[in-house]
Amino acid sequence: MPIEIKMPALSPTMEEGTLAKWLVKPGDEIRSGDIMAEIETDKATMEFEAVDEGTLVSIAVEEGTENVSVGTVIAVLAEEGEDADAAAAAPTPAPAPAAPPSNDGPAATPTARKLAEANGIDLNTITGTGPNGKITKDDVEAAGGTSAPAPAPIPATAAAAAPAASGERIVASPLAKRIAEQKGIDLSTITGSGPNGRIVKADVEDAAPGAAPAAAASAPAPTPAPTPSVSPADGGAPYEEVKLNNVRKVIARRLTEAKLNIPHIYLTVDVRLDPLLKLRSQLNASLEADGVKLSVNDLIIKALARALQREPQCNVSFQGDVMHQYSRQDISVAVAAPSGLITPIITDAGNKGLAQISTEMKELAGKARDGKLQPHEYQGGTASLSNLGMFGTKQFDAVINPPQAMILAVGAGEQRPFVVDGALQVATVMSVTGSFDHRAIDGVDGAKLLDQFRSVIENPMGLVV
Incomplete structure (x- = not known):
């Protein structure tokens, strides 16, 4: 019978994480103790060790995927002696139907619920992007503190094709960012090979500092650099929006709680x-x-x-x-x-x-x-x-x-x-x-x-x- 590999809770406070990199591929023989993936938790990027043994049949969550809830199936193993092809062809259990809204509102992670309460956001106006439509912390942040519904998800193909315009941040895995920082590499010169053009570890490992990627023959003319964003609330100072990583979010929450409660x-x-x-x-x-x-x-x-x-x-x-x-x-x-x-x-x-x-x-x-x-x-x-x-x-x-x-x-x-x-x-x-x-x-x-x-x-x- 196929074995489901689920997103582990690698720290007591972890509710969701980023699947930074897969270190195995379908068809690989997996033994207990093998390192299968690198997962960014709310504390650090950690290696995920296999507990079960068998053949890796399929990967359900691609590397670079953020906000993967603990317990989500991320891969499937075929047990020793089991036909891997049959296991791959076996129907994946249908996801449980989304729970109807309770008296406390729609299904949401505890962090999302706290964030919505702190910002006066009505969870009923937000479309959840988590498993079974569950509202995640990023869904609440995307609502921007207003009661307007969250925008519909952008199709993957459109996201991959969209240029970095309007001051959009460069999308890269935490591990890739660290390697780039250590090697002095400008991520804007790297072409990402991960999902939706995300820059992953392999893209920066062999890149020379300051090196630009080879231009493809059919590559379009370079897009002019975007004008920095400005906000009246910041006194008109130009800025670039930098998304908080999981560690920084935990630091912010714990220190705020410490100063408020201690x-x-x-x-x-x-x-x-x-x-x-x-x-x-x-x-x-x-x-x-x-x-x-x-x-x-x-x-x-x-x-x-x-x-x-x-x-x-x-x-x-x-x-x-x-x-x-x-x-x-x-x-x-x-x-x-x-x-x-x-x-x-x-x-x-x-x-x-x-x-x-x-x-x-x-x-x-x-x-x-x-x-x-x-x-x-x-x-x-x-x-x-x-x-x-x-x-x-x-x-x-x-x-x-x-x-x-x-x-x-x-x-x-x-x-x-x-x-x-x-x-x-x-x-x-x-x-x-x-x-x-x-x-x-x-x-x-x-x-x-x-x-x-x-x-x-x-x-x-x-x-x-």
């Missing part, structure tokens, strides 16, 4: 870095033969974990009527990736050595920038760290990453007048600001944590024992 309290301390910098230099000299080079951020991760060990009442999360107090210090570290901010986790940082923390952090940061983090590498964490010191930022207030109850914002170390042992000297000083969920952490407890953090940094031998 009563933040901010506490700042100045920390003298000179002893830490001296210890780092000594450690790096001794670890050079092992190929390990510690960064200041590696030592700060360990210092935060050590401070949480000493002040465990700050290693908590607010859970409504209860709190969770953790006995392990899992530090989420903010990393800027091409698709948006993500926080890979150094688990049990309090009990790990500095060399191990450094090695793990470099590996996780690389995977984050390549969009290859696995869910267990970024989901969870008991406290967060955001370091913008390398960009010269002196001091900032970070937004808490729920359900965590605190995040440490680290600024740049700079030469300042500072009192050392009762005498005024010039020292390397950095400002550190803790953001605390006041429902879970009192101000005095947050102050104790920062005091312990400062003590560890200024007396850093405690980091190596």
Whole structure:
């Protein structure tokens, strides 16, 4: 009997995703554990592994397709020993009839329903493009906050033939965009081979930076560059509309929820870095033969974990009527990736050595920038760290990453007048600001944590024992 392969939920918050690329084709033998596709979730672009075994009979969802709901059939396998041709000829089960509108309105994803409510949009005026006519988030966004019905879908042939006019964005997969950015390739010079002319990974992998595609003999004359859009609401400034990727949408939603629902309290301390910098230099000299080079951020991760060990009442999360107090210090570290901010986790940082923390952090940061983090590498964490010191930022207030109850914002170390042992000297000083969920952490407890953090940094031998 044919096996249906369905769009997986690759993260707890995933409702829909983009099928970025198929790595198999009909007729291929599939074994459990084989990588079948690359799927862009609400967190990152991830590889989808096969669970069942058999022969790939057909692909139901083409690569490059966006807003594929979790549970949608994306491919069909024939079981081992089953006639693949017969499986291919077997009728595909008819989709379930669309559910009649409930008292809450027509069928829509939870995200679409929230977005419509926030913008005062009547879902009954929108034509759904999801499975069985279900209204998706993009359908609501297309409505533009008005009560007018969503425009009818453009036929695929027309979409493929339509030039990029009226300031229309270049259509490319997230993976293709990342590769193009890394190689310095102008996507406007690439001809897409994906569905509806979408630019996919293969189109940019072999392209030279700045290279233009070979012109076809029958190609029409180039279309003049479109005039940039302007809006009176923007003061007439020209702009290009850039569609949010899944990661950026999740960041926007979670940070808005955090600022609206979490009563933040901010506490700042100045920390003298000179002893830490001296210890780092000594450690790096001794670890050079092992190929390990510690960064200041590696030592700060360990210092935060050590401070949480000493002040465990700050290693908590607010859970409504209860709190969770953790006995392990899992530090989420903010990393800027091409698709948006993500926080890979150094688990049990309090009990790990500095060399191990450094090695793990470099590996996780690389995977984050390549969009290859696995869910267990970024989901969870008991406290967060955001370091913008390398960009010269002196001091900032970070937004808490729920359900965590605190995040440490680290600024740049700079030469300042500072009192050392009762005498005024010039020292390397950095400002550190803790953001605390006041429902879970009192101000005095947050102050104790920062005091312990400062003590560890200024007396850093405690980091190596």
